[in-house]
Amino acid sequence: MNYVYLDNAATTKIDPRVAEVVAHAGEMDFYNSAALYGPSLLVKQKIQAARGVILKRLCKSGDGELVFTSGATESNNIVIFSKAVKHGRVLLLEGEHSSAHMPIKHLKDNGYTVEMIPLMNNGLANPHAIGGAGDGAPTLVVFGLVNSDTGTIQDAQSFVREIRARYKNAHIHCDATQGFCKIPFDAMELDLDSVAISAHKIGGPKGIGALWVKKGVHLKPQMHGGGQQILRPGTENTPGILGFAKSVEIYETQKNLVHVGKLHTHLIKHLPNGCTINGLNNNPYITNIQLSNVLGQTVMNALGNDGILVGLGSACSSNSSINRTLVAMGINEQKTRQVLRISFSPTNTIKDVDAFTSALKKNACQN
Ligand code: PMP
Secondary structure, three states: OOOEEOEOOOOOOOOHHHHHHHHHHHHHOOOOOOOOOHHHHHHHHHHHHHHHHHHHHHOOOOOOEEEEEOOHHHHHHHHHHHHOOOOOEEEEEOOOOHHHHHHHHHHHHOOOEEEEEOEOOOOOEOHHHOOOOOOOOEEEEEEEOEOOOOOOEOOHHHHHHHHHHHOOOOEEEEEOOOOOOOOOOOOOOOOOOEEEEEHHHOOOOOOOEEEEEOOOOOOOOOOOOOOOOOOOOOOOOHHHHHHHHHHHHHOOHHHHHHHHHHHHHHHHHHOOOOOEEOOOOOOOOEEEEEOOOOOHHHHHHHHHHOOEEOEOOOHHHOOOOOOHHHHHOOOOHHHHOOEEEEEOOOOOOHHHHHHHHHHHHHHHOOO
């Protein structure tokens, strides 16, 4: 079936130009990049060039180190387990993705002091409300650039400034998975210590991501093995890495923002009466729609029968019944089950939006 796919925050279809690079690298660049003969050295050079492409996209100056990982989940985990210490505190923004929330919950369950930074009703962080209840100064602060449930883009500059003013020595880690390439930002200009990103949200392959680390910042490896990348051992995923770089290279941030912006404007204009938007909707890629008195799951299933695929929220928490982001924004639990998440990719069209809004009218507005 040819679906209308509107759950691109969960994952995107690989771009055919990227798929070609992945297939070619699998066939031709299969040599282990750590071996010492000629073809391996060529593979190593290609990986280094790919690293440069992605690094430049993260910060114009190309500063810092880029370590390839299996995805943003791994990148978040490396930083969290490296920087949390028992005698300090960990601060985590409410509503973060499970790949940051769950490792920090694990730490909390094991006796670490964890403090949540609250969200305001519009989904923006409220760093002024940090309680300061714990004993030591925080060693680690974790926040997302773009919330994966509401799409809200944090005011990262003010957030980091506030954290730095309070806790000079804290490591500030940003999960930029939903923003990388889509929303302009610069890791160095934002004064971040580390950033997690992933390829499969921007038409890249699955199972490949990266961790950017500011120059001079030391992280402890969480796995031990060969010496390929010191922070992250294991044979490098050459097809994934080259595919990731290709997806970054061909992603046209401004042009795509204009196109997705048009889709978003059209969506908002044609939403059925009774539907509202949750959170500051300052990002056209993701929209969290509040339905009136009908379960999101019910509507999602009905739309699925019409060939339209939408989400309920972050796919990694969609099997748990509450949406942590919406609850943190003060929305009552019953209403958090009455939402849909629409997320675009640059390949979506106005026709896709029309198919969605008319199916939504049919399935969610019978009262
Ligand atoms: N962080 C955010 C904000 C995400 O949306 C996702 C993917 N849903 C991840 C982390 C995890 O990324 P990956 O699938 O690459 O592990």
